[in-house]
Amino acid sequence: MLGNMPRAADPAVRLALLETAAELLARREPVTARSLADRVGTSTTALYTHFGGMPGLWRAVRSEGFVRLGRRLATVPRTDDPVRDLAALGAAYLDSARADPFLYRAMFDAAADLEDPAVADDAFALLVEAADRACQAGRFAGTSDPLAVATRCWAAGHGLAMLVVTGVLPAEALALHGPELAVAAFLAAGDEPARCRASVLAGWSADRDRRPPPG
Structure with missing residues (x-):
């Protein structure tokens, strides 16, 4: 419990309201x-x-999700292997x-606008940039469109993520199916099979090693 009425903006209260609203929405409870x-x-x-008011809350809830996503993606270092990075x-x-x-x-x-639309664009831009580097390096076919490659990767990842966060699939499905979805997307973009799989496994393992422990 965070106490009584705040006299001024309190970051802890703001965060609690955001997270609680998202949880109630997901659980289909009245918000x-x-x-x-x-x-x-x-x-x-x-x-x-x-x-x-409530409209401002929902805009902030959506933006907070993208802010956290962008922050997490920004922890991925850039290497000389763009497919690994993707x-x-x-x-x-x-x-x-x-x-x-x-x-x-x-x-x-x-149903709600984003409080700051740029946060979604900034997160997606990291995927597009890595796909573009893969095209420039000759890993993907010269006819590949980096935006299209990034969109397909995002669509595949989003589908898997939603199946897990909604409880249709267990959390273990992320590690089981995620790398294979990436391999399929990169092969479709023109990468060489053995090199593609090696890069994907290296990228997946590197991110797992950087991952903060659950808590």
């Missing part, structure tokens, strides 16, 4: 100013202090969904 305030342990005034970004994407399943689901609820 109102009163239900949020009661759950967080604050007053309904806090919602207006931090977000200006695979590592894919692994980081799935790990971000696993770490924040409620926010991940809310990120793609287009």
